[in-house]
Each structure stands twice: as structure tokens, then as C-alpha cells.
Amino acid sequence: MASILTFCMGTRSSIPRSGLELLAVARSLSQQLGSVPVQALFLGLGVREHAPALIHHGADQVLLADHPCLERPEDEVVLGITEEVVRQLAPRVVLLPHDELFGGHVGPRLAYRLKAGIVTDCTGFAVQNGDIRWLRPVYGGKAMAYMCARGLLQVATIRSRAFEPLPADALRTGEIQEIPIPEAFSTSVTVVERVEAAEERGLSLDRAEIIVSGGRGMGSAEGFSILHELARVLGAAVGGSRPAADMGWVPHSHLVGQTGKIVAPKLYIAVGISGATQHMAGAGSSKTIVAINKDPDAPIFKLAHIGVVGEWEKVVPPLIRSFQEMRS
Numbered sequence: 001m002a003s004i005l006t007f008c009m010g011t012r013s014s015i016p017r018s019g020l021e022l023l024a025v026a027r028s029l030s031q032q033l034g035s036v037p038v039q040a041l042f043l044g045l046g047v048r049e050h051a052p053a054l055i056h057h058g059a060d061q062v063l064l065a066d067h068p069c070l071e072r073p074e075d076e077v078v079l080g081i082t083e084e085v086v087r088q089l090a091p092r093v094v095l096l097p098h099d100e101l102f103g104g105h106v107g108p109r110l111a112y113r114l115k116a117g118i119v120t121d122c123t124g125f126a127v128q129n130g131d132i133r134w135l136r137p138v139y140g141g142k143a144m145a146y147m148c149a150r151g152l153l154q155v156a157t158i159r160s161r162a163f164e165p166l167p168a169d170a171l172r173t174g175e176i177q178e179i180p181i182p183e184a185f186s187t188s189v190t191v192v193e194r195v196e197a198a199e200e201r202g203l204s205l206d207r208a209e210i211i212v213s214g215g216r217g218m219g220s221a222e223g224f225s226i227l228h229e230l231a232r233v234l235g236a237a238v239g240g241s242r243p244a245a246d247m248g249w250v251p252h253s254h255l256v257g258q259t260g261k262i263v264a265p266k267l268y269i270a271v272g273i274s275g276a277t278q279h280m281a282g283a284g285s286s287k288t289i290v291a292i293n294k295d296p297d298a299p300i301f302k303l304a305h306i307g308v309v310g311e312w313e314k315v316v317p318p319l320i321r322s323f324q325e326m327r328s
């Protein structure tokens with residue numbers, strides 16, 4: 001029976017949460033489509049020992065590609081391996097995380113190469129008469145739409161934190177199968193030098209459970225720096241709105257919104273951000289949104305779970321002190 005195939009890029013130290021979220025989607029789909037087998041392609045270097053965890057979280061079979069070419073994977077390498085595996089397994093559904101690598105580069109190219117339908121940035125689904133309808137935000141998050149991907153094979157990229165991983169069941173059993181990767185995996189890209197961008201250091205928005213985000217209302221780079229202090233005491237990542245990124249207060253890679261990162265942390269603290277639809281398209285799925293804004297009519301208060309009307313200059317410093325006291 002054609003399977004549901006999920007993807008996961010691991011590291012020596014961990015399995016990303018997104019890999020477990022995809023397995024939760026796959027298990028639920030499997031149940032609704034009639035016990036379709038769930039396979040997980042697990043890529044990385046030194047990831048072998050984590051493979052059983054994918055079975056504990058819902059995979060029936062793990063296809064393990066543990067290879068040096070996957071330590072710092074290039075798009076083309078991942079695409080090449082992915083295409084090969086999908087062609088061989090001929091699954092019914094391919095589930096990818098909606099991140100930069102899979103959602104941005106691999107998914108659309110894979111769908112094109114395999115002439116498959118693709119629905120991106122999915123936050124839910126429904127099965128009707130055996131057809132899958134994928135739910136995704138449209139018009140910058142102003143509306144939600146159900147979409148179907150036609151064809152024998154369909155690819156869906158799933159928004160981070162839209163689904164909860166299943167609890168690990170250590171009694172679940174399954175098969176782990178290594179897949180061979182040619183020693184010299186052919187790619188037309190040669191890496192000449194790797195330069196770590198300063199802005200990529202520190203906690204990434206994708207992984208953070210708490211994000212402190214600032215907007216034009218922070219007034220200046222000096223004003224914005226207080227958000228780094230707040231983030232430090234909370235163990236949070238720092239994000240920003242379009243004006244904050246354009247003015248260089250926060251790197252563009254930390255821009256949140258329609259044209260930036262789509263995030264869904266447990267806690268999103270928006271300071272001096274009005275709550276434009278293009279910004280909330282990226283932050284609206286956060287579990288709890290706290291807004292600090294001096295304008296009581298700011299649109300963000302319609303979406304925030306907790307709102308503080310006031311100037312950040314008066315609200316944020318005591319907040320930092322309180323968190324420091326709580327920590328000590």
C-alpha cells in the first residue's frame with residue numbers, strides 16, 4: 001500500500017521537533033485514510049542512535065541516511081537523495097517541514113520534478129471521501145483556505161508548531177533500514193568557503209519557545225537593545241517587524257511576517273508593534289501573544305491574549321527586573 005513519507009534532518013545531539021510533528025500528522029492521516037504505513041526518511045550525520053525515537057513517535061519504518069555529505073547539507077544534495085527515495089518508494093503523500101531547506105528549496109523543486117501537486121505552509125487537514133484537503137492561511141493570514149493537490153503523489157509542507165508531536169511510546173516497534181548514499185554524491189554546487197553570518201549566531205527563531213519582537217515603536221537601535229536584555233532573562237530569541245529590520249535594529253533573517261519568518265512559539269512578546277496583517281501572518285499562530293503598545297487602539301490588541309497599554313520605556317524595565325528576581 002502506498003505510504004505516507006515524512007522527512008527529518010537530525011543532528012548528532014537531537015531530532016528536531018518538526019520531524020516529530022510530521023509523524024503526528026502522518027499517523028492521524030494514516031488512521032483517516034485506512035491504516036496507511038508511515039515511513040520516515042531520517043537524514044544527517046551521526047544520527048543513527050536517534051532513529052528508534054522516530055518509531056516511538058509514530059513511524060512504522062525509518063529509512064536512515066547517515067552520511068558525511070549530510071553534516072551541513074546543501075539543497076541539491078538533500079533534493080537529490082529525496083527525489084531518489086521518493087521515486088523508489090512511490091508514496092502517496094510526502095510531508096516536509098515548512099522550513100527554509102524543505103519548505104523553501106526542496107519541496108517545490110521535488111514536486112516539479114515528480115509532477116506532483118504541492119500545498120505549502122499547511123496548518124491543518126481534513127479527509128473527505130479519501131481525498132485530503134489541506135488547510136493553509138491565505139491573503140497574508142486574513143483567511144484560511146482548504147486546498148487539494150491533484151495527482152497520484154502529493155507533497156505538503158507543514159507549518160512549524162501547527163501540530164503537537166505524539167507522546168513517545170517506547171513499546172512501539174518498527175523497522176530501521178539504512179539507505180546507501182553514493183560516496184561522491186553528485187551536485188553542480190561546489191562549496192568554496194563557509195562564512196557564518198554574525199546574525200545567525202544566538203537562538204534561532206525557528207527553535208525558540210519564546211520570542212521577544214520589537215517594532216518601529218522602539219524608536220532606535222539603542223531602544224531596541226533593551227529587548228535583547230529581556231530576551232536574555234527569558235532565554236528567548238529576538239525578532240522584529242519590517243521597519244525594525246529595515247532600520248537595521250534586527251537582522252533581516254529575524255524579520256517576522258509574511259515576507260519573513262513564520263513562527264509559532266509558546267510565547268510571543270510584541271513590543272512597539274502595531275500588529276499589521278503582514279506581521280501577524282508570521283506571528284499569529286503563537287500560542288500566547290503579549291502586546292506592549294502605547295496606543296490602546298493598536299490592531300495588535302485584537303489578536304493579543306494579554307495586552308499592556310503603555311510606553312515600553314515604563315513597562316519593559318520593571319518586567320526585566322521581575323523576571324530577574326523570579327530567576328534568582
Ligand SMILES: Cc1cc2nc3c(=O)[nH]c(=O)nc-3n(C[C@H](O)[C@H](O)[C@H](O)COP(=O)(O)OP(=O)(O)OC[C@H]3O[C@@H](n4cnc5c(N)ncnc54)[C@H](O)[C@@H]3O)c2cc1C
Pocket residue numbers: 214215216217218240241242243244255256257258259260271272273274275276277278279282292293294295298310311312313
Ligand atoms: C507586501 C508587504 C509585505 C510585508 N511584509 C511584512 C512582514 O513580513 N513583516 C512585517 O512586520 N511587516 C511587513 N510589512 C509591513 C507592514 O504592513 C507594516 O507596515 C509593519 O508591520 C509595521 O511595523 P511596526 O508595527 O513595527 O510599525 P508601526 O505600524 O509604525 O507601529 C509602531 C507601533 O509602535 C507603537 N509605539 C510607538 N512608540 C511606543 C512606545 N514608546 N511604547 C510602546 N509602543 C509604542 C505605536 O503605537 C504603533 O502601534 C509588509 C508590507 C507589505 C505591503
